[in-house]
Amino acid sequence: MPVIAPMPAARPARISNQRDGAEEAAAEGTSVDHLTETYRAHYRSLLGLAALLLDDTASCEDVVQEAFIRVHSARKRVRDPEKTLAYLRQTVVNLSRSALRRRILGLKLLSKPMPDMASAEEGAYDQLERDSLIKAMKGLQRRQREVLVLRYFADMTEAQVAGTLGISLGSVKAYGSRGIAALRVAMEAPA
Numbered sequence: 001m002p003v004i005a006p007m008p009a010a011r012p013a014r015i016s017n018q019r020d021g022a023e024e025a026a027a028e029g030t031s032v033d034h035l036t037e038t039y040r041a042h043y044r045s046l047l048g049l050a051a052l053l054l055d056d057t058a059s060c061e062d063v064v065q066e067a068f069i070r071v072h073s074a075r076k077r078v079r080d081p082e083k084t085l086a087y088l089r090q091t092v093v094n095l096s097r098s099a100l101r102r103r104i105l106g107l108k109l110l111s112k113p114m115p116d117m118a119s120a121e122e123g124a125y126d127q128l129e130r131d132s133l134i135k136a137m138k139g140l141q142r143r144q145r146e147v148l149v150l151r152y153f154a155d156m157t158e159a160q161v162a163g164t165l166g167i168s169l170g171s172v173k174a175y176g177s178r179g180i181a182a183l184r185v186a187m188e189a190p191a
Contacts, residue, residue, distance in 0.1 A: 034081045035072055042085055046092050053096035063099060067091035136186035144179030147172055 050060035
């Protein structure tokens, strides 16, 4: 039969050394447990602070998380655990400023969109078309012109046009269809 070695006795000296090390770490800086408790107790208030400085929730959450990560990384430099919250607040403010600076710089560096301008030829052609349309509109009967202008340029319904001009809905439809037919003829005719 194999011989089973007895379990080694507990080493009280080593345990006390671990405790001493934990006490020394706590004396040197903020412990992970203290930072975790600070997170639980003050996450929402820090998120509110970031929300006052930034405009969207995702950025606020990112800033607060980054603040906790940075304070956790530098926890040995935080000598007084009572100042952990103050360091977190200052880190949130600084990170929020940096985020705003990056946004502003990004907006400055965005390429400006080219204006949606027509070429000189297109502008001239559009002007000729407008001129011929205006000339054709002037050639319509007064009621046809009024109905077409109110219906298509003022974007009124047929009922609104009828009410405005004081004529029946059937008259609006008749004047409109005759006016469009007359415009087609006038626009297709060579000038």
